[in-house]
Amino acid sequence: MEHQGAAGQGPEWGPEGAERYPAPGSGQGRRRTQADRDAITVEIGYALFSGVFAAALVFGAVAGPAFFFALPEWAERALPLAGGTLAAAVFVLRITHVLWRFGRRGPDRAGSDGTAADG
Template sequence: MTMHGGRRSQAERDAITVEIGYALCSAVFAAVVVFGAVAGPALLFDLPRGLERTLPVVGAVLAAVLFLGRVVSVLVRFGRSSQPSQPGRTSPDS
């Protein structure tokens, strides 16, 4: 339901679907890049045993935090941008 009590239009539902897809895809990409940057050296090079075990764990934790943060930030930003402007005021985009 929208703010004015009616049902969402097909265009609004499509916009939400596209934004969710964008949030998930961009978050997966960012998480993979961070995981590769942090854990990559442990997988490619001969490092001390402790470091070889620690880097993938740290990379996975950072990737998970980044994934969640990216999804939340994209969806919150979308939610704020889709709010109607106040009646009688000029929108900054006009």
């Protein structure tokens, strides 16, 4: 039994199991160019770098006092734990934010208006 496409427009798969692509000009299913793939690679690298940087800042701000000041023992244990937890959350949120914005914007329009890639 063949799986039907959207609104009964026929099967999603061709006769030999090859995926059928949307009609030309529909804006869906176009092949990515090398420039598109390069833009995605750069954006992933930027997301990782900025995520690590933001996480390091958060960790330093929260856990730093435990390393530089004489604090009660509970604080010396709690601050690095809280800093690590917050840093991990900031890392994930930053990467998600950068890549989500890039995905909505698309690789062919990234930075074309002369603005920075992240705002």
